[in-house]
């Protein structure tokens with residue numbers, strides 16, 4: 001069974017390993033390795049902050065990857081990654097599809113999902129484009145997940161965002 005579950009304090013070490021994975025660091029705009037103490041503070045902050053949502057993708061009881069939503073008005077910026085040994089098996093597609101379902105079911109105020117992609121992250125670009133995200137500006141890929149064809153508000157409006 002494949003599903004998203006919310007992160008807990010018990011995920012601190014799992015997420016620490018994933019956060020310091022070399023491909024993850026390379027594809028972030030801050031590439032330095034994260035010290036454990038800093039990660040622990042950050043993880044506690046994410047759990048405490050009710051405006052941030054973070055999920056683990058689980059398949060057959062095995063943690064596969066993480067996705068985090070930082071809502072800002074009608075849109076939410078996402079950060080995600082799949083465990084190094086599970087990449088290339090379509091889990092990237094699955095995590096984006098499941099988070100869209102989650103937003104449609106439980107975060108009705110969010111009508112657009114955005115991802116900031118660093119130059120050279122060809123796999124993430126391929127994944128996002130095939131999931132209907134479109135490049136806006138400043139490396140942001142965006143998708144309207146509201147199910148409506150109407151224009152997005154000025155905070156996230158782009159041409160062709162409704163695919």
Ligand SMILES: CC(C)(COP(=O)(O)OP(=O)(O)OC[C@H]1O[C@@H](n2cnc3c(N)ncnc32)[C@H](O)[C@@H]1OP(=O)(O)O)[C@@H](O)C(=O)NCCC(=O)NCCS
Nearest residue numbers: 024027080081082087088089090091092093124126127130
């Ligand atoms: C980006 C990432 C989440 C993609 O997840 P994934 O499970 O490996 O991706 P998928 O298997 O679902 O494949 C997505 C697409 O990329 C393609 N792809 C996968 N690995 C690839 C590779 N090494 N080279 C080229 N294309 C690749 C797949 O064929 C698929 O293409 P399709 O949409 O035409 O079917 C994963 O590589 C990752 O965690 N990377 C490090 C962290 C990161 O970059 N996060 C995103 C920040 S914006």
